[in-house]
Amino acid sequence: xxxxxxxxxxxIKTRGQQVTLSCSPISGHRSVSWYQQTPGQGLQFLFEYFSxxxxxxxxxxxxxxxxxxxxxxxxxxxxxxxLGDSALYLCASSSGQGGEPQxxxxxxxxxxx
Amino acid sequence: xxxxxxxxxxxxVVEKEDVTLDCVYETRDTTYYLFWYKQPPSGELVFxxxxxxxxxxxxxxxxxxxxxxKSTSSFNFTITASQVVxxxxxxxxxxxxxxxxxxxxxGTGTRLQVFP
Numbered sequence: 643x644x645x646x647x648x649x650x651x652x653x654i655k656t657r658g659q660q661v662t663l664s665c666s667p668i669s670g671h672r673s674v675s676w677y678q679q680t681p682g683q684g685l686q687f688l689f690e691y692f693s694x695x696x697x698x699x700x701x702x703x704x705x706x707x708x709x710x711x712x713x714x715x716x717x718x719x720x721x722x723x724x725l726g727d728s729a730l731y732l733c734a735s736s737s738g739q740g741g742e743p744q745x746x747x748x749x750x751x752x753x754x755x
Numbered sequence: 756x757x758x759x760x761x762x763x764x765x766x767x768v769v770e771k772e773d774v775t776l777d778c779v780y781e782t783r784d785t786t787y788y789l790f791w792y793k794q795p796p797s798g799e800l801v802f803x804x805x806x807x808x809x810x811x812x813x814x815x816x817x818x819x820x821x822x823x824x825k826s827t828s829s830f831n832f833t834i835t836a837s838q839v840v841x842x843x844x845x846x847x848x849x850x851x852x853x854x855x856x857x858x859x860x861x862g863t864g865t866r867l868q869v870f871p
Contacts, residue, residue: 673857675857675858675859677859677861684861684862684863684864685846685859685861685864687858687859687860690856690857690858697855697856698855698856698858700858730798732798732800734800734857734859736857738857740850740855740856740857741787741788741805741807741850741851741857742857743790743802743805744802744857744859745802746792746799746800746801746802747799748797748798748799749798749799751798
């Protein structure tokens with residue numbers, strides 16, 4: 643069974659640009675969550691999608707948005723990039739039943755110049 | 756509020772030593788799940804174990820064992836006879852089922868370095 647796939651693995655952008663990250667969950671998983679990992683703040687929850695609906699959201703500004711498609715694939719978008727957005731962005735998928743283990747992708751490392 | 760504390764930032768041991776990683780959590784809910792994940796240098800978080808709040812039995816899986824104590828709100832992880840391949844950052848996490856979300860609240864992680 644294929645794992646969670648995130649693309650791209652690495653991305654370099656400049657301040658003010660926008661970026662879109664992609665995540666393909668494990669087949670059959672309906673929940674996709676996104677996390678931001680930085681040395682200073684650790685792992686922070688961004689949002690969770692289930693059946694194309696956002697069902698939970700972390701404490702991030704509106705520049706961070708996401709969506710989920712009918713095949714459960716998800717994208718997250720960050721607009722007007724800031725230096726502080728440099729981070730490892732991790733996507734995780736699960737069955738969505740509540741309390742089930744989340745399975746993570748390798749992440750997208752975003753660097754803002 | 757829910758919170759997970761991993762007080763040990765970094766631990767260094769020599770191969771074959773036993774090592775225990777501490778995890779203390781806070782939640783007002785009576786029903787919840789606790790997890791441990793391993794993050795090797797490649798970056799992917801690898802699921803190790805899930806324990807629900809109603810099951811306080813200790814669990815052993817090979818060289819890994821977990822001790823869950825509700826009385827002290829702790830869920831500690833022990834690696835017996837550590838190996839170099841165990842070197843990674845280990846995260847303890849808390850989730851609350853029955854709230855229509857799979858959101859995880861992570862601790863800050865413990866970096867384990869195992870030297871040959």
